[in-house]
Amino acid sequence: MSTAYKRAHHIRIVQSRQNARVKELRAAFARASRTESGLLAIEGEHLLQEAASSGLKFHTVFVEQGSEALLDRLQVPATSDILVLLPEVFTSAVHTESPQGIAALVDLPSFTLEKVLAGVRPLVLIAAGLQDPGNLGTLIRSAEAFGATGCVVLPGTVSPDNQKTMRASAGSIFRLPCVIACEDHVFHELAQRGIRTLAAVATGGQPPAQLDLARPCALIVGNEGSGIPPSLLRRADARVTISTPGPVESLNAAIAGSILLYEAARQRQQL
Numbered sequence: 001m002s003t004a005y006k007r008a009h010h011i012r013i014v015q016s017r018q019n020a021r022v023k024e025l026r027a028a029f030a031r032a033s034r035t036e037s038g039l040l041a042i043e044g045e046h047l048l049q050e051a052a053s054s055g056l057k058f059h060t061v062f063v064e065q066g067s068e069a070l071l072d073r074l075q076v077p078a079t080s081d082i083l084v085l086l087p088e089v090f091t092s093a094v095h096t097e098s099p100q101g102i103a104a105l106v107d108l109p110s111f112t113l114e115k116v117l118a119g120v121r122p123l124v125l126i127a128a129g130l131q132d133p134g135n136l137g138t139l140i141r142s143a144e145a146f147g148a149t150g151c152v153v154l155p156g157t158v159s160p161d162n163q164k165t166m167r168a169s170a171g172s173i174f175r176l177p178c179v180i181a182c183e184d185h186v187f188h189e190l191a192q193r194g195i196r197t198l199a200a201v202a203t204g205g206q207p208p209a210q211l212d213l214a215r216p217c218a219l220i221v222g223n224e225g226s227g228i229p230p231s232l233l234r235r236a237d238a239r240v241t242i243s244t245p246g247p248v249e250s251l252n253a254a255i256a257g258s259i260l261l262y263e264a265a266r267q268r269q270q271l
Helices: 003-008 020-031 045-053 069-073 087-093 133-145 163-169 183-192 230-235 253-269
Strands: 010-014 039-043 057-064 081-085 102-107 123-128 150-153 178-180 196-200 217-222 238-240
Touching: 020 039, 020 057, 020 081, 020 087, 020 102, 039 045, 039 163, 045 057, 045 069, 045 102, 057 069, 057 087, 081 087, 123 133, 123 253, 133 150, 133 163, 133 253, 183 230, 196 230, 196 253, 217 253
Parallel strands: 010 081, 057 081, 123 150, 123 217, 150 178, 196 217, 196 238
Antiparallel strands: 039 102, 057 102
8 A cells, every 4th residue: 555545544453353344344235225324335356446436435345455556546535534443353244255355335316316317318217126136236237338428217126225236337336326216106207297107028018129219218128038027018108028049938127228319319329
């Protein structure tokens, strides 16, 4: 660790698992969601770098003793507290089986449904009952990549704050507006704004190229096994199906959603 870095940050060595900040980090990882004070635990150099480059506020950074070189590569704000933990203390606090040497408690921005639905031609991803955090994280990453205005997570879907979701999003969760909201409220607001809802189904829907995805729309992606609940299907304005010439029953939820987001981006680029 460079001398300049030491001068710019408040750094302390922690030797006890009972340290208040260590206990806070451990509890944050255990709950897989934000703490009561709104902080979220993240781990690993890549995720911390994404958080820093996304402008997130770092409350506390925890680095395993012997891995201090990671601090020199990260653009951690000078206002952050940095705790150097003994290896056994760090391992006791983080969530992964193979600790990556650095973790943090960060303050994520709070988004509203109005923010997700804002814009002249909103493109919204609605996750309805997705259980695999990798699928949700991949969809959030694709949503950012293809210009979606945000993501709505309906009840019964894995939390966007889940550690695996965040890792699969590769940092997109820090930037793309993402909210948890109930079905009735979401569909009321979509109708009020004239945003068309399209349900992704394995069979029986229209090909995506035949739908106008350049207009304001919301793409609904359902559960990996059972698909979109019947109550949501009845409320959708249209159904969309991706044809697969190969001998497979259906596409993975994250792949299907990503293809639809790509098609929406393609159509919008042609305007």
